[in-house]
Amino acid sequence: MNNRVYFFDTTLRDGEQSPGATMNLQEKLRLAHQLEVLGVDVMEAGFPASSPGDFASVQRIAAQAGDIQVAGLARCVANDIDRCWEAVKVARHPRIHVFLSTSPLHMRYKLRKDPEDVLRMAVEGVKRCAALTDNVEFSCEDFSRSEGEFVCRVVEAVINAGATTINLPDTVGYAEPDEYAALLDYVIKNTPNSDKAIFSVHCHNDLGLAVANTLAAFKVGVRQAEVTLCGIGERAGNASLEEVVMNLHVRHDHFGLTHKIVTEQIYPSCRLLSMTIGQPIPNNKAIVGANAFAHESGIHQDGMLKNRETYEIMTPQSVGRTESSLVIGKHSGRNAVRSKFESMGYTLDDAQLNVVFEAVKKLADRKKTLLDDDLMALVQEEIYRMPDRFRLRHVSVQSSDAGGVPPTAAVLMDVDGLERSSAGFGVGPVDALFNVIADLVGRQPDLEQYAINAVTGGTDAQGEVTVRLRDGDISAVGRGTHPDIFVASARAYVNALNHLFKKEQEGPRLHCQHD
Secondary structure: OEEOEEEEEOOOHHHOOOOOOOOOOHHHHHHHHHHHHOOOOEEEEEEEHOHHHEEEEEHHHHHHOOEEEEEEEEEEHHHHHHHHHHHHOOEEEEEEEEEEOOHHHHHHHHHOOHHHOOOHHHHHHHHHHHOOOEEEEEEEHHHOOOHHOOOOOOOOHHHHHOOOOOEEEEEOOOHHHHHHHHHHHHHHHHOOOOHEEEEEEEEEEEOOOHHHHHHHHOOOOOOOEEHHHHHOOHHHHHEEEEHHHHHHHHHHHHHHHOOOOOOHHHHHHHHHHHHHHHOOOOOOOOOOOOOOOOOOOOHHHHHHHOHHHHHHOOOHHHHHHOOOOOOOOOOOHHHHHHHHHHHOOOOOOOHHHHHHHHHHHHHHHHHHOOOOOHHHHHHHHOOOOOOOOOEEEEEEOOOOOOOOOOOEEEEEEEEEEEEEEEEOOOHHHHHHHHHHHHHHHOOEEEEEEEEEEEOOOOOOOOOOEEEEEEEEEEEEEEEEEEOOOOHHHHHHHHHHHHHHHHHHHHHHOOOOOOO
16 A cells, blocks of 8 residues: 555635635735645645636646646536636646535435436546546545445546546544544445545544544545645634644654655744734644643643653654744845745745835834744735735824723825825724724725734734624625734725725635535
8 A cells, every 4th residue: 555645735725715714816826835835745726617716816826836736626517627627727737626426415405416417427527527637536525424335336437437536525524533434444445446546535624523534544545635724624624734744744653654745844834824814823723833832831841851852742843833033134135135035935026025125124123133924924914915906004093091082093095096094083093093994995894803913922023913894795804914003903904995895896706615
């Protein structure tokens, strides 16, 4: 049995379906590049048939990709398959990922088709894919609630039709590790041509078992894991890439499996995702959380001083958690700034370098020491933001605990290319800011979420603010960073407004959850 595990990352597809995780094109391209640096074997770039915007982003990601395989998702229908191929065919190694439900529940109520019709659709769909590429993945949606005998018939038929990877997902996070492994084992052993395909799993975390089910699958011969950074995704999310990888790494004695993930790139990848979607990594998150390598107990600290292995099963450095104070500051030159960002994986053209260079100078005037996370936040804020219909210029806030005068905010900003300004009051200073900005753009969306996080430690840390706005049926997330928390808040609010308008312009996106 092949002991090589392939990692299929779906952060850009299933992960982006996580509430608030929408990314613009430049952000997707940056994250796609980082996934390749991380050593992912396959990246699922999106669902091309879902919208013109998703098609365009998948196509750009495919064109940018190097040796990594680029997959697009498609329903088992001709239009989806053709659209998917048009988007991914420019990649060096394109893959079509086609899916169809196989559980009695889904066939009856979702597809409204009998098993024989589903079998026929699966074969026809895979044959259409195989006529376009020899890299075809077929998924049995809701496999964990499917009947093993029927799945064997489907899997045998689609392998004969040209599928080279078979994905057997726990679509709704229903399975327990032992029963999931048993069902996988049954299908692999009772499908006559199973040796002609790589078997894969895509596990959801509704019961908190996505990683456990993925690891259980390896024990019965599955060799592809479909994962996301930080486990983001539909509902409670997916199996977390970093947790699956480090289980294989730390417990190689137990699994005996190899992979090509560069573990030192795990934390930088997760941190990039966090900054991109504006969702902080929880402190207690396994592998990459702030507390993952923190030791407060006196007994633990004593043990660590004597031998780190007493309470650490891996080192911070093994996942890229090396803290470094930078020589980048207000006296740094352009070449030093360019070199530093290149060492962090950012390739900047001259125009982008000029923008970042000036931003570094301004930040260095406010903050004594610039850390990697500061610079990552800065480049996300200045370079990878979507083009702005609304652009913040200056804000001023006045607030006091004295009665009589309510908090006041004044805002200067560009609205559709025209400079506008106004001032107003609020219950608090942030409320005052948001009220003024809403008046200036002529919209009054509902504020669903407001969250503040410190990018780094210290009283001079940059504030990272995330807001979620809803206007009718459309919601959007915005983020902003700045040493002044009120400026960060205003930036986040304006960013969310830009996302709202962009979503309105793009129109409805076909939402499809399959795995």
